[in-house]
Each structure stands twice: as structure tokens, then as C-alpha cells.
Amino acid sequence: MIGDLHCHTRMSDGSLGIEELITYAKRAGMDFIAITDHDTMAAVDRAAVLGKRHGVHVIPGVEFSCREHKSGYKAHIICYLPRFQGRLEGACSKMLGERIRAGNQELQNVMKLYPVTTELVSKYSSHSRAIYRQHIMHALMELGYTDKIFGELYEDILGKNGRCRVEKQYLELHDITELIHQAGGICCLAHPTQYAPIDLAVQLAESGEIDALEVDSRNNKPETMDELAQLAKQYKLIRTGGSDFHGFYTSRPEPIGTCITKTEGITALFAAANNLRRE
Numbered sequence: 001m002i003g004d005l006h007c008h009t010r011m012s013d014g015s016l017g018i019e020e021l022i023t024y025a026k027r028a029g030m031d032f033i034a035i036t037d038h039d040t041m042a043a044v045d046r047a048a049v050l051g052k053r054h055g056v057h058v059i060p061g062v063e064f065s066c067r068e069h070k071s072g073y074k075a076h077i078i079c080y081l082p083r084f085q086g087r088l089e090g091a092c093s094k095m096l097g098e099r100i101r102a103g104n105q106e107l108q109n110v111m112k113l114y115p116v117t118t119e120l121v122s123k124y125s126s127h128s129r130a131i132y133r134q135h136i137m138h139a140l141m142e143l144g145y146t147d148k149i150f151g152e153l154y155e156d157i158l159g160k161n162g163r164c165r166v167e168k169q170y171l172e173l174h175d176i177t178e179l180i181h182q183a184g185g186i187c188c189l190a191h192p193t194q195y196a197p198i199d200l201a202v203q204l205a206e207s208g209e210i211d212a213l214e215v216d217s218r219n220n221k222p223e224t225m226d227e228l229a230q231l232a233k234q235y236k237l238i239r240t241g242g243s244d245f246h247g248f249y250t251s252r253p254e255p256i257g258t259c260i261t262k263t264e265g266i267t268a269l270f271a272a273a274n275n276l277r278r279e
Contacts, residue, residue, distance in 0.1 A: 001263040003032025004256050005059060006078065006190060006214065006242025009047075010127035012037035013134050015247030017127070018047050021256075026054045028257040032266055034059040034242065036078050036190075039095040040129050041085055059269070062088060063190060065095065067170035073196035075189060077176050080212070081273040083184030091179055095171055096129050102166040103131030109164035110136055110157060114145060133158045134249035150251035177209040184276050186269060188212035188240055191219035198224050198231070205235040211272055216241025216259040238268045 008014035009021050014037070016024070025033040033056055035047045044060035051058035061080045068075065082088060107121055116139050125135040136158065137149045146153040157164040180187040189210045192201040194217075204210045214220075215228045216239070232239045243258035261269075 005034035013132040036061040066173040079185040087183040099130035212238035
């Protein structure tokens with residue numbers, strides 16, 4: 001029993017629709033898949049129906065982009081199996097509002113440099129809750145200005161110091177971990193060393209703010225893998241794995257199942273959710 005517990009659809013910044021994602025997950029040998037779109041759970045109900053049809057168990061989830069304002073560290077937090085989804089709506093709406101604001105402004109900035117139009121970008125963003133940078137880059141690819149989503153052009157206009165980039169105001173990390181537990185969900189720190197040193201993962205584990213740790217992710221720094229595995233074991237955190245699948249919208253090949261969660265992790269995830277429901 002295996003699962004890819006970190007996948008995005010076109011509802012956020014993935015390139016595949018819900019059914020396409022589930023179909024390919026089945027063909028890739030996944031028994032479970034988690035839909036973890038950014039700041040929305042709009043895909044999970046339909047995904048559950050389609051999952052039953054295709055023989056794939058769908059775990060509902062959502063990924064929040066956060067920042068610990070005290071340290072300045074950025075982090076991605078995944079909520080799995082929330083019992084009270086409605087309690088997450090405020091945070092989802094707030095972050096989506098920021099994405100919409102920043103995405104629209106970035107598009108306006110890019111339109112000053114290139115003859116791209118809102119209509120062309122909408123061709124790729126229409127299924128999403130916001131305009132993501134991948135959508136803008138896909139439009140520029142169609143116009144022949146680049147041959148890849150992430151490359152020199154991306155770095156020039158939308159990368160970390162890009163000319164057209166607009167920064168978002170992220171949610172406070174500790175508020176999100178508290179909210180996820182209020183919603184009866186399992187709180188997981190995704191790709192723990194991608195944006196912050198491992199110290200942040202240690203801090204969250206010690207404080208009991210996270211229940212799971214995404215140890216198996218290519219976004220983690222390779223030299224930290226053993227330490228992350230030990231951290232999960234020491235604090236009895238659920239060890240998860242996922243590809244952070246975005247389909248075509250990726251900087252390197254990341255097929256479904258590149259990183260997986262094994263039987264022990266999946267079983268522990270459902271056990272923890274059931275325990276929360278009995279409390």
C-alpha cells in the first residue's frame with residue numbers, strides 16, 4: 001500500500017485536471033493520493049467520487065503558504081483529513097485574496113514588457129482560483145518568448161528578484177498550525193528544509209504543533225534526510241512522502257510517485273484522524 005500525499009491540480013498551480021491526475025496516479029501504481037491544492041479544497045469532493053471510480057483512495061488536504069514572522073522563515077503546511085473543513089475557509093479566502101492581488105499585478109507588470117493578454121493567460125488560469133506565475137509563463141511560451149516554464153525568462157521577470165514580481169503577505173505559521181488542529185485535521189510540515197533550516201522543523205516538533213513530517217521529498221536538502229527521519233522518529237511524527245506534483249508546471253521532472261508514503265505512514269495518518277474524531 002503506497003500513496004503520493006502531495007499533489008496539485010488545475011484548481012491551484014498544477015497543469016492536470018482532477019480526473020487526469022487520478023487516472024495517472026492509478027496507472028503509476030498509487031493506492032492513495034492526497035489532493036493538496038494551495039489554499040482551496042475545491043477539488044477534494046469531486047476527487048473522492050472519481051477516486052472510487054478509478055480505484056484510488058483520495059485523501060482530502062490543503063496546503064497553506066505561511067511565514068513565521070518572528071524569524072522570517074517561510075514554510076508550507078499541509079492539512080490532511082480535516083473534520084471541520086468550514087473552519088479553514090477564512091484562512092483559505094485570505095490567502096487566495098493575496099494570490100489574486102499579487103497575480104493580477106504581476107500580469108499587469110508583464111504586459112508592460114510583452115504583448116501577452118489577460119485573455120491568453122486566462123486560457124491556462126481559468127480553472128484555478130488565482131493567476132499563478134506558471135500561467136503567465138505558459139502564455140509567454142505560447143507566444144514564443146521561452147521554451148520552458150522555469151528558466152532564464154522566469155528568473156528575469158518573476159523569479160526571486162524578478163522585475164515583475166509582486167510579493168505576497170503570508171499567513172502566520174503558528175496561527176495556521178493552531179487552526180488546522182481546531183479543524184480536526186492532521187498538521188504536516190511539507191518539504192521541511194526547502195525554505196527554512198531544519199531548526200524550524202525541530203521547533204514545531206518540540207512544541208507539538210505538527211503531527212506529521214514530509215521526510216520523503218525531493219525538495220528537501222539531501223544532506224538533511226537522515227536527520228529528518230530521526231526527527232520524525234524521536235517526536236513520533238507521521239512520516240509522509242509526496243512528489244509535490246504539478247504536472248507540466250515544474251522546474252524538473254516530478255512524476256506522480258516520485259516520492260511516496262508507505263503503508264505505515266498511511267495507516268498512522270488515518271489512525272491519528274480517527275483519534276481526533278473520538279476526542
